[in-house]
Amino acid sequence: MNIENSIILEIFKGISFSKKEMNIIESKLKKLKLKKGTTILKADDKVNSQYYVYNGCLRTYFIDKSGKEHTLQFAINDWWISDYTAFFTASKAIMYIETIQEATLYEISKKSMEDLFVEIPQLETFFRKKMERAFASFQKRILANLAQSAKERYVSFISTYPKIEQTVKNYHIASYLGITTESLSRIRKEISHN
Incomplete structure (x- = not known):
């Protein structure tokens, strides 16, 4: 595949690798170049991978029984994305993931991750810390949705x-904030007049 060493060092910031370890990591990553509007995961899919966003923008969303979309996460440069509930529990996906900009991703399967944890133990610590920060971030977001006004969330x-x-798109931002696009416009006007 010939992933540049600098990209591996960018993905796994703060870790030094031997040449052999770099080759092992390279063998486990799959580079994907995706066009805007590409769906990489749908509800009910089996979730075997997570993705590092090298560039571009993706969103994770859920569609409720009435057909309304609820954006859970945006993933931009240097973020990881997947349906983590399905990824960690081997259940079917409940989320959709789509590119909202052209994107370059690096995919790693759950099996490859487990292999890397055995072969390069410092990667287990790296991913654990990433998951800890992601969990804290999601918890803060839940609390914000419960306790903050729409303007504060924006x-x-x-x-x-x-x-x-x-x-x-505005409707993606509004969906993420749990408000209507009209409310989003009103909030932006309020902020611009202050």
């Missing part, structure tokens, strides 16, 4: 994703 969103507004 301000938090633009500080988390400072450049995303130019590339993401």
Whole structure:
């Protein structure tokens, strides 16, 4: 596949690898170049992989029984994305993942991850820390949805994703915040007048 060593070091920041370890990691990663609008996961799919976003933007969303979309996550450069409930429990996906910009991803299967944990133990620590931060982030988001106003959630969103507004559709942002696109427009007007 010939992934550049610099890309492996970028994906696994802060870890030094031997040449042999770099070759092992390279053998486990699959590079994907995807067009905007590509769905990489659908509800009821089997989830065998997670994805590192090298560039581009993706979103994870859920469709409720009435057909309404609920955006759970955006993934931008240097983020990981998957339906983690299905990935870790070997259940079927409940989420959809789509590219909302052209994207370059690096896919790693659950089996490959497990192999890497045995062959390069420091990667287990790397992924554990990533999951800890992701869990804390999701918990903060749940609390924000319960306790913050829509305006406060929007301000938090633009500080988390400072450049995303130019590339993401308004209805995706509104879906992420749990509000209507009209409410989003009103909040933006309020903020611009302050």
